[in-house]
Amino acid sequence: MNIHSTSEESEAYIALGANLGDREGTLSEALNRLNNHDEISVVRCSKVYETEPVGYLDQPQFLNMAAALRTTLAPETLLEVMLGIETQLGRIRDIRYGPRTVDLDLLWVEGQTLDTPHLTLPHPRMFERAFVMLPLSDIVPQNEQSSGLRKLITAALQDIDGKEGIRLWTTSVWDGGSGHSAS
């Protein structure tokens, strides 16, 4: 059996951010590259928000969004694919929490908790970040009860700081990989 994939498909949620260069174009290209992978389908995308930088303040505003994937890849392999796409799209790692052409974080994988040197699931800082929770709330079904994720998002959004630094930018940056603009 291939250790990098499983026969079972699972749902995974990711966060995307960009604050350098053509932010919309880079987010869209990241989604194309994920969806073009044989073992990944992008099944839902959130709206796109422009957000004030958090953590390291002296940097441009971000565009942030979230996406739901279906994948047969193991979580560690999915993260490797995501980190590869960050590199292909020109991400340079220098300042922690600093500016980046694109950032892809693996937030949540159905039925998985992990704490290894390379991957922690759920993502350890997701519930304290309004720029993650608001987009994620767009795509986690309201009736999702099996994992408790919807309840965790609702609770986080009640307590979280920084919601005022978030504005709707556009409803969609991705055309589903068809190469045509969504109508």
Ligand SMILES: Nc1ncnc2c1ncn2[C@@H]1O[C@H](COP(=O)(O)OP(=O)(O)OP(=O)(O)O)[C@@H](O)[C@H]1O
């Ligand atoms: N759930 C996860 N999603 C993404 N990266 C993770 C996760 N858990 C651990 N990591 C590790 O974190 C490392 C650093 O990631 P990255 O440079 O994107 O951090 P950051 O975006 O600056 O900060 P943050 O992780 O707080 O968003 C990655 O190389 C990866 O191995």
Ligand SMILES: Nc1nc2c(c(=O)[nH]1)N=C(CO)CN2
């Ligand atoms: N608004 C916003 N701020 C950030 C972001 C981000 O995606 N959006 N990412 C960071 C590093 O993970 C640090 N700060």
